[in-house]
Amino acid sequence: MIFVVDPHSGVPLFQQLMEQVKLAIAAGRLQPGDALPSVRSLAVPLGVNPMTISKAYNLLQREGILDHRPGKPLVVAAIAEDQLGARRLSQLEKALRPAAALASQLAIEPDEAVALYRRLLSATKES
Amino acid sequence: MIFVVDPHSGVPLFQQLMEQVKLAIAAGRLQPGDALPSVRSLAVPLGVNPMTISKAYNLLQREGILDHRPGKPLVVAAIAEDQLGARRLSQLEKALRPAAALASQLAIEPDEAVALYRRLLSATKES
Amino acid sequence: MIFVVDPHSGVPLFQQLMEQVKLAIAAGRLQPGDALPSVRSLAVPLGVNPMTISKAYNLLQREGILDHRPGKPLVVAAIAEDQLGARRLSQLEKALRPAAALASQLAIEPDEAVALYRRLLSATKES
Amino acid sequence: MIFVVDPHSGVPLFQQLMEQVKLAIAAGRLQPGDALPSVRSLAVPLGVNPMTISKAYNLLQREGILDHRPGKPLVVAAIAEDQLGARRLSQLEKALRPAAALASQLAIEPDEAVALYRRLLSATKES
DNA sequence: GTGGTCTAGACCACA
């Protein structure tokens, strides 16, 4: 389970982490009950302050996506899959909707827009 | 020429404004030489601080997209169309790229993703 | 609008603050739209690090109880009253339920328990 | 003699255990001289680390509530009844005091609060 | 002025 963050992206580090955890769950790479890497074990290789990781984990807990038992590592909550995994398409939809609105505002033909998207998809490799 | 901003969107107001001006130009709704609404006339209906509008206009000027002649209203620069209008597709590409990456990370088939996008496009009306 | 925290209570400071804000809203001392004291203006008199206040405010925002517009002070969200104000009795119920279970487990007669509660209520002054 | 713990309640497991033992004594379900279940026999069904149970028992010993004779099981101390059984009302008072303060802060009338408590008491069955 | 992020480092409770 490897996460990556980019300190220059402008997106806060803790948010990048949250998104990656959510993505891993949605994609099934993290299953309910799976333990997450410990705060410290993540902080070192990422070159990030442990508190930043802690913040991300903490918020995911409050969202009910992670589950914590004192003294134990955080695990993916049972509900998380319902919340995230089952709705993969609706997540993609949320990302695509603005791109649909944009095409329309730019008066780009649907066929042209779709062709562009298809091209981008084939250029993307599963990372 | 009406702009809309959403103070809850998380995107800074001045950035939302900049994007909307660029969009209007790219879509041809604003042509080179066209005057932009004055800071005040925009600030009131939007419920936004005039300084925020001013900031957006200033940055657009620095980017060479707007043109200012003392005592006259801001106008769309001649180059603007080249910069923005001609690259409509590349703007859409910028919006679609993350959606391509997401589909891949969620292990959604390209065909399924493309179908979803096509559906969203036909559901979108020019606003 | 005065908040008080007790660093020795064992309850985390940020949690004490969150509860007090919620209480103030539930009691109507803070109305939707009302601005909260700024992070800094609260940190000094309470002798608490600004980040601790910030954390409390931040979480209340995520819970939808506070509302933020960049550059402006935090205000009580419109929904907050629905969430908190309208349910005053149910909040009290949540606090009383364990005390009801306890009386039962200690085999204390309801009349005796009620009498005790009544006595405590009259001893308590609106602070 | 059955204890129950909830790892999600936020209250540390060892504390939940301590409270339950105290309660059982206060309610007379455990009498002076009665033996407590062994650490192991408790750890397994509760799904709790034996060290956690041990910690709870140890602290109860320090408080003079349990009594230990090498090689023998832990028993309820003679004083325990005095300490706990006799003060049933004061235990309930400790639980009710915050509920009294809360009613006051929420500006709920004493009569209303008392009525609510009475209702909860009659709804509660000895478990 | 407003709140938000991050680090470095200390300290704590729990298991």
Next chain:
DNA sequence: GTGGTCTAGACCACA
């Protein structure tokens, strides 16, 4: 070992 809290202090974006 696990995560959680807090401080002190720097720095940033926004209005």
